[in-house]
Amino acid sequence: MLIGEVVGSVVSTRKDEQLESFKLLVVQVRDHSNQPKDQYVVAVDAVGAGTGDLVLYATGSSARQTTTTKDRPCDAVVMAIVDSWDVGGDNVYEKWSS
Amino acid sequence: MILADVIGTVVSPSLQVPALDGRKLLVVRPVQPAGAPVGPKPRIAVDTIGAGVGDRVLVIDEGNSGRQILGAQDAPVKTLIVGFVDEVELGGERVYNHGGEA
Amino acid sequence: MYLGRVTGRLVATVRYEGMDGVKLQLLESLDEAGVPTGEQLVAACALSVGPGDLVHYVDGREAALALPDETFVPVDVAITGFVEQAEVNGAELPLEAPQ
Numbered sequence: 001m002l003i004g005e006v007v008g009s010v011v012s013t014r015k016d017e018q019l020e021s022f023k024l025l026v027v028q029v030r031d032h033s034n035q036p037k038d039q040y041v042v043a044v045d046a047v048g049a050g051t052g053d054l055v056l057y058a059t060g061s062s063a064r065q066t067t068t069t070k071d072r073p074c075d076a077v078v079m080a081i082v083d084s085w086d087v088g089g090d091n092v093y094e095k096w097s098s
Numbered sequence: 099m100i101l102a103d104v105i106g107t108v109v110s111p112s113l114q115v116p117a118l119d120g121r122k123l124l125v126v127r128p129v130q131p132a133g134a135p136v137g138p139k140p141r142i143a144v145d146t147i148g149a150g151v152g153d154r155v156l157v158i159d160e161g162n163s164g165r166q167i168l169g170a171q172d173a174p175v176k177t178l179i180v181g182f183v184d185e186v187e188l189g190g191e192r193v194y195n196h197g198g199e200a
Numbered sequence: 201m202y203l204g205r206v207t208g209r210l211v212a213t214v215r216y217e218g219m220d221g222v223k224l225q226l227l228e229s230l231d232e233a234g235v236p237t238g239e240q241l242v243a244a245c246a247l248s249v250g251p252g253d254l255v256h257y258v259d260g261r262e263a264a265l266a267l268p269d270e271t272f273v274p275v276d277v278a279i280t281g282f283v284e285q286a287e288v289n290g291a292e293l294p295l296e297a298p299q
Contacts (some may be wrong), residue, residue, distance in 0.1 A: 015181025188215030
């Protein structure tokens with residue numbers, strides 16, 4: 001799994017029918033110190049995440065292990081919303097801090 | 099999945115792995131949400147939706163998903179165009195709008 | 201899949217079981233203009249292609265699936281087709297390697 005921030009969404013009305021009903025999020029990847037990387041992935045939302053949320057996403061076969069994506073063509077899924085995050089004992093992110 | 103722009107076509111009709119027979123191959127350039135190109139290498143993708151040069155598309159680049167869409171077990175194919183992008187919204191702003199102003 | 205140009209052949213007699221008879225080709229990946237990116241690869245190949253040829257190739261687990269017989273082999277790059285025509289950004293890519 002990797003950590004990223006939901007920075008947007010993609011609308012695609014004409015797509016393969018096996019992708020119907022997927023909500024597609026644009027996730028910008030974060031590094032270990034919570035800095036945004038210049039790297040983006042379009043991931044299927046399985047937890048009701050929205051813009052601004054820090055999330056966990058899974059890729060590859062693991063992306064098909066949610067009820068939303070099970071047995072469907074999907075190579076990246078947002079499967080958790082991050083509440084807080086520590087590295088080496090230091091808090092690098094706290095969702096509810098403000 | 100990634101976002102990409104269709105920038106060209108490729109044909110290899112007489113000599114290719116059998117799984118590609120009858121498939122349309124397009125050259126796509128991976129892009130960031132706002133449209134900046136990603137990396138120097140274009141990808142060759144199997145078109146499943148009738149895309150053409152100039153379209154911004156959704157690309158799946160993972161084998162199991164690809165084989166599932168093609169309905170072809172054991173096909174050595176993992177890069178597929180699976181959707182047309184209508185809109186991309188980034189930080190509350192629309193940064194791409196198909197057929198209209200961003 | 202990606203665009204590539206075959207640059208040479210490679211011979212390795214001692215190889216993992218299941219890879220017998222699989223040809224190995226040297227390959228460089230190409231950018232949008234057909235210019236080598238600098239990345240050099242060794243690819244397994246079940247097709248009749250040779251040095252100078254424009255090809256497309258696949259990487260990762262799918263590469264082993266491009267081989268005709270044994271598909272559970274430790275191969276991560278394989279040539280998937282011989283490109284006869286390629287048009288990118290409105291221009292034809294050269295089919296022959298520039299001399």
